[in-house]
Amino acid sequence: MSHLAVILLGAGALGAYMYWAVSGQMLDAVGQRLLDNARLLESSLDIDDIRAFGDRADSAAGERLSQRLRRAVAINPDLSGAYVVEPRSDSLRVLATSQPSAGAASSDYLTIEESELLRRGIERAVISDIRVAASERADLTALSAIGAAPQRYVVGVRLNAESLQRSLRLLRLSTLGALLFGVLLALVLSRLLAERLQRRIRSLGERCQALAAGEPLPVDQLPIGDEFDRVIADFDATAQRLREASAQREAALAALTRANATLEGRVEERTRAIEEATHQLKAEIENRLQVEALLAEAALTDGLTGLLNRRAMLEMLVQAVKASRGQGGFSVILADIDHFKRINDAHGHGVGDQVLAAAAQELEQLQGDNRHAARWGGEEFFVLLPHVGLMDACRRAEELRARIERMPTPVRGLRVTLSLGVAEIQPGEPLEDCLKRCDQALYRAKDAGRNAVVAARGNSFATIS
Numbered sequence: 354m355s356h357l358a359v360i361l362l363g364a365g366a367l368g369a370y371m372y373w374a375v376s377g378q379m380l381d382a383v384g385q386r387l388l389d390n391a392r393l394l395e396s397s398l399d400i401d402d403i404r405a406f407g408d409r410a411d412s413a414a415g416e417r418l419s420q421r422l423r424r425a426v427a428i429n430p431d432l433s434g435a436y437v438v439e440p441r442s443d444s445l446r447v448l449a450t451s452q453p454s455a456g457a458a459s460s461d462y463l464t465i466e467e468s469e470l471l472r473r474g475i476e477r478a479v480i481s482d483i484r485v486a487a488s489e490r491a492d493l494t495a496l497s498a499i500g501a502a503p504q505r506y507v508v509g510v511r512l513n514a515e516s517l518q519r520s521l522r523l524l525r526l527s528t529l530g531a532l533l534f535g536v537l538l539a540l541v542l543s544r545l546l547a548e549r550l551q552r553r554i555r556s557l558g559e560r561c562q563a564l565a566a567g568e569p570l571p572v573d574q575l576p577i578g579d580e581f582d583r584v585i586a587d588f589d590a591t592a593q594r595l596r597e598a599s600a601q602r603e604a605a606l607a608a609l610t611r612a613n614a615t616l617e618g619r620v621e622e623r624t625r626a627i628e629e630a631t632h633q634l635k636a637e638i639e640n641r642l643q644v645e646a647l648l649a650e651a652a653l654t655d656g657l658t659g660l661l662n663r664r665a666m667l668e669m670l671v672q673a674v675k676a677s678r679g680q681g682g683f684s685v686i687l688a689d690i691d692h693f694k695r696i697n698d699a700h701g702h703g704v705g706d707q708v709l710a711a712a713a714q715e716l717e718q719l720q721g722d723n724r725h726a727a728r729w730g731g732e733e734f735f736v737l738l739p740h741v742g743l744m745d746a747c748r749r750a751e752e753l754r755a756r757i758e759r760m761p762t763p764v765r766g767l768r769v770t771l772s773l774g775v776a777e778i779q780p781g782e783p784l785e786d787c788l789k790r791c792d793q794a795l796y797r798a799k800d801a802g803r804n805a806v807v808a809a810r811g812n813s814f815a816t817i818s
């Protein structure tokens with residue numbers, strides 16, 4: 354509707370302008386033609402006849418003058434009248450007109466506008482206001498001067514108002530017709546153009562829908578003609594490029610997904626391998642720790658008897674000495690199997706080993722644990738008795754001696770005995786001195802005949818059993 358209103362408005366404005374321009378030109382042309390008629394009539398009139406009739410009222414001259422005016426009007430159907438006037442200083446004297454009765458010529462014949470024009474004086478051909486005449490449906494008058502001043506006459510011709518109006522009506526009708534034709538043509542053309550545009554916009558919309566739905570673009574048999582066809586062709590090309598780019602992107606995405614899956618698989622595999630390796634490493638470390646613990650234990654343990662070895666016992670003694678400075682002392686027992694060489698010699702080292710293991714077992718059982726008993730040397734044993742005084746230590750030594758004496762042996766008839774030395778560390782006494790005293794007590798026991806217990810009381814010794 355809006356474009357229809359625009360067309361009508363534009364056509365109306367254009368028609369009004371055309372009518373105004375053409376009617377103006379037409380009125381100017383009509384006016385010019387009337388002026389030409391006035392001049393023509395003026396040149397065809399005989400000035401002598403005019404003067405003869407004007408000055409002397411020569412009726413024959415007047416008749417000739419009137420006839421000439423009537424003939425001019427008769428041969429030109431557009432003219433409604435013609436006349437000759439003598440402008441005077443105070444009045445206008447109509448000498449002759451184209452009206453049939455010559456005697457009727459008077460100043461009343463003139464219109465008000467003609468009278469005003471004449472009173473202003475005519476130097477050359479003039480015309481009354483043609484636009485006023487056209488709008489007021491009045492006759493149009495053209496005046497042309499004849500004769501020389503001061504006795505100058507004026508010839509006037511009138512154009513029939515009806516004729517002027519007819520021309521204008523014809524002009525209006527033809528303008529209106531042209532306008533209507535133009536509007537109709539514009540409507541038809543705009544309708545055709547709108548249909549053409551709609552068809553392409555519909556096609557573009559279908560293409561957009563197909564592109565959004567991922568379907569093939571519709572195949573139109575549209576020749577590439579105007580800009581819209583080119584827009585559709587460009588759209589198709591762009592859509593094709595978009596589809597190709599999308600396909601490439603999807604292919605790349607699929608390749609990336611596959612690569613990710615492979616990578617994830619490899620990462621999982623590697624993670625599993627690392628976990629396995631970590632597990633193995635942990636097991637190995639545990640194993641190593643166990644071996645180290647065993648080694649550490651083995652380093653402190655005697656392999657044959659399972660008792661502490663000399664080194665371990667010495668460490669314990671050092672600790673015991675430190676502890677003895679604050680929390681009381683300790684006693685030690687040094688025990689040696691009697692005549693062990695003979696056992697070896699008589700029964701072999703294997704039996705000797707069995708005797709050593711059996712004696713160690715007795716010692717362990719007596720102690721209740723193996724933490725404070727050690728194999729001190731070949732056939733020597735050592736017992737540490739923390740917080741135990743000399744007397745109690747002697748009793749423990751005696752108990753051990755008696756056990757060994759009763760101990761069953763691997764060889765029938767074989768008797769094993771033990772000699773023992775006992776000592777208690779004295780306040781502030783170095784460990785070496787204490788051990789030395791204990792050793793001396795052991796030798797005393799050997800000297801006393803073996804299978805005996807001797808206690809070292811300070812630097813003196815006492816045989817216990």
Ligand SMILES: Nc1nc2c(ncn2[C@@H]2O[C@H](COP(=O)(O)OP(=O)(O)OP(=O)(O)O)[C@@H](O)[C@H]2O)c(=O)[nH]1
Pocket residue numbers: 689690691692693694695697701702703704705706709730731732799
């Ligand atoms: N079977 C065996 N014999 C050992 C071991 N260690 C030391 N001997 C032996 O023990 C013997 C110790 O002999 P001696 O030092 O002479 O002492 P003994 O024969 O016991 O004499 P007395 O101590 O004076 O009673 C040596 O013959 C060593 O070879 C061992 O681990 N196994």
